[in-house]
Amino acid sequence: MSHGKIEAALCAVLRQMGVEQPTVQLERPRDLSHGDVASNVAMTLARELKRSPRQIAEQIAESLDLEAAGVEAVEVAGPGFLNFRLSSGVVASVLRGILVRDEAWGRSETGGGERVMVEFVSANPTGPLHIGHGRQAALGDAIASLLTWTGWQVHREFYYNNVGLQMESLVLSVHARYLQHFGLEAEIPEGGYHGGYITEIAEGLAQEVGDRYVRDFAEQSLDEIRAFVVPILRAEQDRDLNDFRVFFDEFYLESSLYSEGRVEAAIQALKDTGLVYEHEGATWFKTTEFGDQKDRVMVRSNGLPTYFVPDVAYHLHKWQRGFHRVINVQGSDHHGTVDRVRGGTQALGLPEGFPEYVLHQMVRATRDGEDVKFSKRAGSALSLRELYDEVGVDVTRYFFQMRKPDAHMLFDVDAALDQSDKNPVYKIQYAHARMCSIFAKAGIEAESIEAGATDLSVLDHELERELVKNLGEFTETLERSARQCTPHVLCEYLEQTAGSTNGWYHAGNPTRNPELAVLAEDPEIRQARLVLARAVQIVLRNGLTVLGISAPTRMDRAILDEEP
């Protein structure tokens, strides 16, 4: 806003007071009673001027040219803060911008159109997705969306670990159930998969091929079974994700790293750095050179590469594909891989902070105050689909997004099922729907509302000023949320804005408090408040859109019940 003017006026006064190179910090106070803009200069200069912060502040306040600073009033408060109050019209002018930019409101160009890859979920195709994957899917998708809104060109990627020991274990597990289907003795291997879905797939296999693998088990039979099993599980994961409104631009297969020779190439490249040595028959790489705690084996004594190598090859390829910024969203149990991967990529010449990581902690689900037990079919924790089928996609996404990634979270199913304002998701959606219902009641189309020459200075009630203040902070909140890769920052903002909205709306109940009603008698006030209501609607809708959550115009019971 008009921070520049205030800064200039402050500097002018400070120079008069003998400060040679004044640097002024302006901030937006949390509390509305502290004005619209505040500065702490008096406190920071206390030492230099050898006077108390309050004295300095008083002097500044007296000598300040209010008109030049573009403020209505200035006052000294607390330990020595200078609080500036702008005229309500100036503050409310932000509403004009909101109405004009509409669906683009909140977008910024911070990213400058640069490409960024967000890799997330990347579950092994060994079973249905559980709630841990759900948290990652909701977080990763929101982060990707936040980056899009702040001017980045975003690529969503899913990495399939389709080679390795768990794959073998999966196939052997299906094979065991398959044999059992024909009444034969068989056991799930140690570390194998016990979920009911394994039996389902084994039954399907039996239907497809009959007892062929019982009669005639050959060398390539396991490969054939695998070719049968994996697509089924992949398809199920894809369905679960798509119904959760999570979509990817690319599925990257680990196996392609081998078939395209990237693993071999990476081994050679790592050897060429000279940072390798032989020890106990294995080949080691000196990741400690790059801050890792220990050196890592890259080629085992049996001649096969460890996971370290394809991981480095994969990230090298990300860079080569033109993604010079990559964000990996992973469970925090993988944090040990961070220094390892970076060690490898740095050795090959990539910059220090590549790739970036967002590590999130585990999820615990409770119902009636007790932990939700295992899902029999999934054979693990509660499955993602079971969860969102019960509480709805909007609520599930939001609950995962509203907590900061690096702390454990509790998913309270009872709280999620609540459909009143107590549930933060509905609180925000209700606030949005209320604005829409006002327009309906007024008999006007939301899109037709224009600020034009409307006198917005009539929006000077405390509740209105607070709401306007909130709305003006949407873009910067979105930027911060994106910069920190923390969607919960946006969630907090939306909840707070919805709270202000509901407070304003309730205070303006026509039968109790007609002078604050949105649809006021006075046409000028009515028009100004409609502008405010429209701005609220835009901000809430855009915010929900960023998070991939719907913004209903009506909250009918029927809609709630069939909510996807």
Added chain:
RNA sequence: GCGCCCGUAGCUCAGUUGGAUAGAGCGCCUGCCUCCGGAGCAGGAGGUCGCAGGUUCGAAUCCUGCCGGGCGCGCCA
């Protein structure tokens, strides 16, 4: 043992990277309420910010050391 994350109201969690009297929701207490939209509204009680030092005008936030919980630690991924 080493490394990373966490510790804030009875419970679940925020706290804009050092600012003003530490904030929401649930639960609890007290009043309203048949209302532009439904389990609604207004208010209240509730805190040694894990503990102890340090840095400075000023610390939940930064630095050090402890305590407690989670996760990870050379040929698994």
